[in-house]
Amino acid sequence: MAVGNYRKTHVLTSELVTPNLKRVVLGGADLTSFPSGYECGYVKLLFTKQGSALKEEEAFEQLSKKNIMMRTYTVRMFDKATATLTIDFALHTSKEGTSPASDWAKRATAGDEIIIGGPGSTKLADPDANWYLFIGDMTALPAISCNLERLPSTAQGTAIIEVTSEADIHTLNKPDNIQVLWLVNPSPGQNSLLVAAVKALDWLTEKPYVWCACEFETMRTIRRFLKREKQLEKQDMYISSYWKYGRTEDQHKVDKRTDAELER
Secondary structure: OOEOOEEEEEEEEEEEEEOOEEEEEEEOHHHHHOOOOOOOOEEEEEEEOOOOEOOHHHHHHHHHOOOEEEEEEEOOEEEOOOOEEEEEEEOOOOOOOOOHHHHHHHHOOOOOEEEEEEEEOOOOOOOOOOOEEEEEOOOOHHHHHHHHHHOOOOOEEEEEEEEOOHHHOOOOOOOOEEEEEEEEOOOOOOOOOHHHHHHHOOOOOOOOEEEEEEEHHHHHHHHHHHHHOOOOOHHHEEEEEEEOOOOOHHHHHHHHHHHHHHHO
16 A cells, blocks of 8 residues: 555554553565664554544545544564564553554454554654653653663663553663663553652762653653753753643644643
């Protein structure tokens, strides 16, 4: 199908990494043209507005009806030699009871078809920073993992990661001097433990590079602390909200645009 940046793919394997993190490996002839080097970038998964994965045979009709919605996910791995794309899904259920991408990933089995768009730009930490602070919830865990795997072996710092359950804690591939602080919050988007943990952290003397992605309101609180209390500038950090509690991705995009305007 490969049209523009859209590619037809199908599920090769689907397995739980932890109870709330599902790894899906995609294959297909269209992925032979997928570019290398986009780990920590993103792809768009295409669904109908009714929540079903968009199929190739219905793509033109659904697009013409504007009956399409997209969901954004991190490129966890891409193997050019085998043309396989790995995506890790933080499993959840929305307040409305449906989460198209998460629901699809929960049920995904070999052969299931899905159309993807992208890839989009990578968000990697500065490789020359004095030290690092990574902050995120389970939606950011794939991108944080990508970053940790690409740091110099001499890198030092801390990763603060909030997960849904104790069983979601797992070993990460990282430099020896990066410490991981796991926080367990069974109610994602509510009562986040990230802010308190960031404020309680013992900071090194030199200025760090901070990489942060999490829920919208939590992100705004952390960003305010980093700018006002720690005097970090734009070039010292990547900070973004990956979702907003009680809002769909489309609604969250509107909120992000408003927030960006206010931050100028």
